[in-house]
Amino acid sequence: xNVIVCVKQIPDPAVPGALDGSTNTLxxxxxxxxxxxxxxxxxxxxxxxxxxxGGEVSLVSMAPNSETSGLRTALAMGAAKGVLVSDPALQxxxxxxxxxxxxxxVQRLGxxxxxxxxxxxxxxxxxxxxxxxxxxxxxxSVTFAKKxxxxxxxxxxxxxxxxxxxxxxxxxxALISVTAGVVEPRYPSFKGIMAAKSKPVEEVKASDLxxxxxxxxxxxxxxxSVTQAExxxxxxxxxxxxxxxxxxxxxxxxxxxx
Amino acid sequence: MALNNIWVFxxxxxxxxxxxxxxxxxKARSLTSxxxxxxxxxxxxxxxxxxxxGATKVYATGDLGGALxxxxxxxxxxxxxxxxxxxxxxxxxxxxxxxxxxxxxxxxLDKTVITNNVDIAESGDGVTVTTPIFGGNTLVNTAFTGAAxxxxxxxxxxxxxxxxxxxxxxxTSVSVPDAGAAKVTAVHVEETSGPxxxxxxxxxxxxxxxxxxxxxxxxxxxxKLLKAAPGASRAIVDAGWVPYSFxxxxxxxxxxxxxxxxxxxxxxxxHMVGMKGSKNIIAINKDKEAPIFGVADLGIVGDAMKVVxxxxxxxxxx
Ligand SMILES: Cc1cc2nc3c(=O)[nH]c(=O)nc-3n(C[C@H](O)[C@H](O)[C@H](O)COP(=O)(O)OP(=O)(O)OC[C@H]3O[C@@H](n4cnc5c(N)ncnc54)[C@H](O)[C@@H]3O)c2cc1C
Ligand SMILES: Nc1ncnc2c1ncn2[C@@H]1O[C@H](COP(=O)(O)O)[C@@H](O)[C@H]1O
Numbered sequence: 001x002n003v004i005v006c007v008k009q010i011p012d013p014a015v016p017g018a019l020d021g022s023t024n025t026l027x028x029x030x031x032x033x034x035x036x037x038x039x040x041x042x043x044x045x046x047x048x049x050x051x052x053x054g055g056e057v058s059l060v061s062m063a064p065n066s067e068t069s070g071l072r073t074a075l076a077m078g079a080a081k082g083v084l085v086s087d088p089a090l091q092x093x094x095x096x097x098x099x100x101x102x103x104x105x106v107q108r109l110g111x112x113x114x115x116x117x118x119x120x121x122x123x124x125x126x127x128x129x130x131x132x133x134x135x136x137x138x139x140x141s142v143t144f145a146k147k148x149x150x151x152x153x154x155x156x157x158x159x160x161x162x163x164x165x166x167x168x169x170x171x172x173x174a175l176i177s178v179t180a181g182v183v184e185p186r187y188p189s190f191k192g193i194m195a196a197k198s199k200p201v202e203e204v205k206a207s208d209l210x211x212x213x214x215x216x217x218x219x220x221x222x223x224x225s226v227t228q229a230e231x232x233x234x235x236x237x238x239x240x241x242x243x244x245x246x247x248x249x250x251x252x253x254x255x256x257x258x
Numbered sequence: 259m260a261l262n263n264i265w266v267f268x269x270x271x272x273x274x275x276x277x278x279x280x281x282x283x284x285k286a287r288s289l290t291s292x293x294x295x296x297x298x299x300x301x302x303x304x305x306x307x308x309x310x311x312g313a314t315k316v317y318a319t320g321d322l323g324g325a326l327x328x329x330x331x332x333x334x335x336x337x338x339x340x341x342x343x344x345x346x347x348x349x350x351x352x353x354x355x356x357x358x359x360x361x362x363x364x365x366x367l368d369k370t371v372i373t374n375n376v377d378i379a380e381s382g383d384g385v386t387v388t389t390p391i392f393g394g395n396t397l398v399n400t401a402f403t404g405a406a407x408x409x410x411x412x413x414x415x416x417x418x419x420x421x422x423x424x425x426x427x428x429x430t431s432v433s434v435p436d437a438g439a440a441k442v443t444a445v446h447v448e449e450t451s452g453p454x455x456x457x458x459x460x461x462x463x464x465x466x467x468x469x470x471x472x473x474x475x476x477x478x479x480x481x482k483l484l485k486a487a488p489g490a491s492r493a494i495v496d497a498g499w500v501p502y503s504f505x506x507x508x509x510x511x512x513x514x515x516x517x518x519x520x521x522x523x524x525x526x527x528x529h530m531v532g533m534k535g536s537k538n539i540i541a542i543n544k545d546k547e548a549p550i551f552g553v554a555d556l557g558i559v560g561d562a563m564k565v566v567x568x569x570x571x572x573x574x575x576x
Contacts, residue, residue, distance in 0.1 A: 017392055024398065094370045099361075125508065126373040127352075131328055131361030140439035141328065143358055146502075160502055162354065163271075164448040168326070170440040181496035220370030224386050224401040229394055232534060232553045237546065240560025245568040248519075248540060251556050255538060257460060257517055258484065258576065 001052035001150065003045040004106050005079065006117040006130070008035040009063040009070030013122055024223040025092060026123060032063055034070035037118035039185035041178050042074045044148060045116050046186075052150065056080040058112065059201075060105040062090065062098060068201055075196035076188030083108055087205040092216035095124070099132030104209035106137065108202075114155070115175040119144055130177040141175040142168050146182050261289045261380055265345040265407075266313070267331070267359055268295035270304050277456070278351035280311045280419035282412060286349060287312030287422055289380065294345065298322055298331035298359070301429035309427035311419065316429045322437065328358030329438030335359075336366045337435050339407070347385065349378075350411040360409055371409035372400055376416040393527025394534055414456065414512040415535065448501045455487040455504065460517045461536070463489035463506055465529075467522020467543060467562055471499040476566045477521060483573045489513065491523045507532035522562045525550025542566065 009032035011017065018027050045057040059074050059082035066086045075082065083105045090101065106115060115137075117130035134141035146165060147158035155170040160179055188196070206214045216222070238244055252258045264286040268279045275283075279295070286293045294315045295308040301318030308316055319334045335348070348363070350356035352374055364371040377388040386401045387410050402408040455461065462484065464477040474494070481488040489511070490504040506513055508528040518536035523529060525541070525548055533539070534553055541554035542562050551557040558565055 019396070095361075095373070096364050096368070096370050099365070120509065126371075127357045128361035128364065128371060128373060131358050132365050134328075135332075135362045135365035141358075142326070142440050143328070144354055159442075160354070161445075163503055164446040164501070166442045166446070167444040168440055168442050174440070179502075180492070181498070220402065220404050221372055221400050222403055224399045227397045227399070229390065229397050231395065234552050235555035235557065237551050237554070237557035237559060239546070240558055240565055242564070242568075244558045244560060245565055245572055247556065248558065248565075248569055249572050251538075251540060252484075252517065255517060258573065 001049055001055040001114065002058070002112040003049055003055070003114045003116060004058045004060060004109055004112040005038065005041045005045045005074065006102055006115070007038040007042065007059050007061045007070055007074050008121045009033065009061055009067050010035045010121065010123040017123070019226065023092065024226050028064055032067045032070055034073040035118065035122050037120065037122055037180060038074070039077070040180055040182050041116040041118055042077050042079060043183045043185040044178055045114070046078045047183060048114065048148070048150060055113075058082060058109050060102050060109070061085070062101050062105070064088070064091065066203060071201055072196045073188060075199045076192040077186055078192065081199055082201045084201050084203045085206065085209065086203055089206055089215050092219055093214050094219040094221060095126040095128045096132055096220070097211070097214050097218045099129050100136055100211045101206060101209060101214065102129065103133045103136040104211050105204070106133070108204065108209065111173065113172045115139070117175070117177045119177045119179050130175060134175040137175065139173055139175050140170050142170050143177045145176045145178045148176060148178065148182065261346045261385065263292045263294070263343075263345045264290050265294045265296050265335070265348045267348065267350045267356055268297045268304070268308060268313070269351065269355060270297065270299050273303055275304050275307050275311070276351070277419055278353065278414050279308075281415065281417040282349045282351060283308065283312040284420050284422070285378070285417040289378075295427065296331070296335060298327040298334070298355070305429050306426040309424045310421050312422050312424060313427040316427045317432045318429055319432055319434050322434070324442040325434070325437035326358065326440050326442065327355045328362045329436055330434045331359045332362030332366055333435045334432045335363055338432055339367070344407060346406040347408045347410065350409070352411045352413045356411055360411055364409055367407065369407060369409055370402070371411065372402070373411040375410055375412045378410060378412075390531060393530045415514055448503055450503065452481065453485065453487045455489055455506070456511045456513055458487035458513070458515055460484045460486035460519070461489045461506070461513050461515045461533070462486045462519045462521065463491065463523060463533070464494065464521045465491035465523030466493040468494070469563070471497070473563065474499055476570070479570055480519070480566060480573075483570065491529050520550050520554070521566060523550055524548050525552065
């Protein structure tokens with residue numbers, strides 16, 4: 001079984017985000033890392049291939065500045081190879097263009113039995129890219145998967161819903177998006193990290209994939225303005241001395257909710 | 259550009275339209291008198307409520323019979339558009355089904371979809387939507403370019419749901435050209451009692467600061483005493499302490515209760531976007547630098563394991 005995982009490379013979430021003053025887009029010029037949300041997909045893919053007893057895990061990613069550090073992390077976990085789409089022309093691309101690019105990268109890898117993405121990225125969180133990719137590729141999909149197995153050549157998925165979960169079956173090939181916590185991502189071993197350095201990553205441009213228009217031109221939207229929301233004022237902060245529960249009671253009494 | 263014809267992707271739960279549906283219909287009717295509720299379900303029973311909140315027409319696919327709504331409803335929408343009716347705007351709720359339908363439709367129409375919005379306006383510049391970023395501190399206003407239909411998704415509770423006293427909307431059946439290959443074979447509903455998280459007057463949420471799963475019982479006990487709904491940060495949902503339906507935040511519920519009590523929650527931006535609109539916020543956290551204190555009206559710097567049991571005793575004694 002061959003699986004392709006979408007891995008987004010994002011600015012380190014521990015560093016507070018900022019907007020580029022000239023374009024009003026998120027700054028993505030520093031070093032990028034593997035989005036945690038995609039580590040679950042990589043792990044899921046490795047486990048499914050392992051269970052199937054053959055096949056490999058490949059990666060697709062779209063990122064600026066020929067960035068590969070996030071891809072290398074996923075390769076170190078055990079993926080075999082990847083396609084990176086990196087192209088200044090892609091700056092300003094919307095989710096739809098991103099989906100077209102990633103779908104084309106999937107096709108460049110010759111497709112797969114299963115494509116895995118995360119339910120949403122940590123920095124963009126439009127949450128639409130996976131389902132858009134499925135539509136571009138003409139594949140069935142199951143989004144918000146919290147448990148995944150392959151039985152008799154078909155997917156069995158527990159799909160998160162607002163009020164619980166649904167059991168869903170779906171023939172392969174298909175695309176799924178997985179939620180955080182679906183599996184416990186492994187830490188890359190030292191051996192894995194060393195091996196990842198020599199695993200192949202093909203870098204391509206949007207034009208190599210035949211996707212046009214891209215970037216601002218293809219976006220169907222433009223940022224009109226950026227404003228600051230009214231900040232909420234912090235109130236009283238007190239150190240607990242064993243009696244502060246009384247402050248909470250008083251606060252609730254004043255609001256007449258108790 | 260004027261928005262003359264607006265579609266709202268409408269959803270039904272337990273026989274009635276969801277609150278997000280009513281919020282979007284209320285906003286839509288303030289923009290135009292031509293509002294279609296597009297349902298991926300049977301329309302009959304909901305037509306009265308949909309009409310009351312502003313729908314002048316209902317398009318309904320009928321029961322989807324286990325098909326997932328992404329392929330099925332987007333295909334039904336595309337079929338109506340191909341038959342000659344083009345909406346200027348399609349509004350979606352930012353939730354699971356909304357996301358799947360808008361994503362599929364966006365590819366079918368080759369149109370961008372702007373997600374995570376809290377507002378929409380028409381002006382000389384065209385149609386602009388507002389998206390909060392960085393935990394809601396910064397608002398980005400984005401204009402659609404190109405030709406309609408514009409596709410936009412809105413976070414829950416962005417608009418007030420207000421009855422317009424309208425008559426029941428006429429229901430037109432629409433066909434589903436493709437149900438998709440994925441099939442729901444069983445539905446599991448996690449039972450909850452007490453007030454609903456996104457409707458409760460008081461919400462008590464617990465986070466990783468509770469230390470271990472069994473300590474969540476403190477949150478449940480406090481909730482019961484306050485007739486509150488218990489909530490959670492994603493950290494403890496991912497850890498499996500409580501079901502996903504408890505999650506407050508960007509990928510969970512948006513809550514705007516009278517009182518929000520955050521226990522052992524740091525106040526990550528993704529949590530804050532789901533609760534910052536609460537009228538009053540109380541936070542208990544042992545780290546005085548925790549970001550949650552930046553939005554709290556009353557902040558207690560202390561050990562939740564000490565403060566909460568005492569609070570529970572005090573409330574019991576009343
Ligand atoms: C794409 C994406 C979407 C996300 N969506 C959501 C979402 O919808 N909702 C959400 O909540 N998160 C969401 N997150 C996760 C979010 O970034 C945080 O990781 C999460 O909110 C942290 O949960 P927490 O506050 O419980 O845990 P932590 O951040 O670990 O905080 C625990 C807090 O407890 C305090 N504490 C420890 N011991 C005690 C004690 N004895 N008494 C009192 N206080 C104590 C600590 O000081 C600390 O502040 C999302 C993240 C991503 C990337
Ligand atoms: N630039 C990208 N490169 C690789 N994968 C991506 C990219 N953008 C989105 N994805 C995938 O799609 C998921 C959802 O992204 P989003 O729609 O931005 O929330 C991500 O978690 C990734 O799995």
